[in-house]
Amino acid sequence: MRESTIMQIQYVTAVFAIGLVTLHLLMQGVLVPYGDALMFQKVLSLYKDAVNGALLEILLIVVLAHGFNGLRIILLEWRQTAGWTKGVNRTALFAALVTMAYGTRTVILAATGQVS
């Protein structure tokens, strides 16, 4: 993938992350009182709401794509050997995909009531 394509993704995910995090925080107040937002059962109930569950999944993908690419950029500027560049590119992609899969699994399990 060209670096310009990756950076396009970086900029788009940055804009989306601002909007989605804002929406996420607003929805915390709509669905449950802010004071209870981090209580275990309340968090589970957020996942069971279809709209909020979808929002959390999209937020997960957007933030992970943005975050891991940001980390990749920092590491690329740290060292400049060809092996390091290739290794960082592959590791960042792999780590993002694994984390995304694990996060998605959590969203699905919580949304389908398999976590109690």
Added chain:
Amino acid sequence: MGRKELELKVQRFDPSVEKAPRFQRYAVPLKDGMTVLDALLYAKERLDHGIAIRFSCRMASCGSCGMKVNGRPVLACETQVADLGSSTVTVRPMDNFAIVRDLVVDLGSFFSKHAGIAPHLERKGDLQEQESPSGEYLIRPDELDSFVQFTYCIKCGLCSSACPTSSTDSLFPGPQALAQAHRFVEDPRDEANEERLDLVDKEHGVWRCHFAGTCSAVCPKGVDPALGIQLLKRHVMAARSPSRRKKAKGGGGARVFPNPNKDLVKSP
């Protein structure tokens, strides 16, 4: 009452025999209109012949005397001692370059990076015209305005010295090379845009600029390399966007691959 004196602190370092740089102090009599280069040359001619300095034109035209004066990358020949507002002037070599000796740095990698972006006009379709020119490639004044400021670069290296990315990423082309890439991409007479954009659209290319803007702040010629780099990013994005490329080919909107042949004026 004695004459006013300037305390000149010069970083001395010969990497072939010394392990670490040291500072040497010189008392230089102040004169009206004295520049830092004047002070250094006074010290070199009368106090210590061993100070290594690179200089030539003494009029901010050749870009040879780039160095750090009181912590800021400047051309020594155009920096007035009186403007520094200090009786002590500390002179060090530019950052982000290997030191050859004292204030002289190795600009080899800097020029290699400049050469790496193919800093020349390239024509593809009219070899006959290039071998036997029958006219000039003319451009409109507004087209010239779009890149003329980037042609003022004197390759002094001050921008790269001030660039935070250049200090960490040795493969980053640097503000000078990237601004020059933009200069040639913007030039309607050039036909190698796609290849040049490929050269900078890499892991260690144009995207590693974080727009700190220090390059533009220290540029002695007002080139504004940071602006050139942001415009170059826009060129790369436009070239990679199918809709923008199609629009450009249709003759409207973004000029991604300009066709300069229409401007070829034949002699009567």
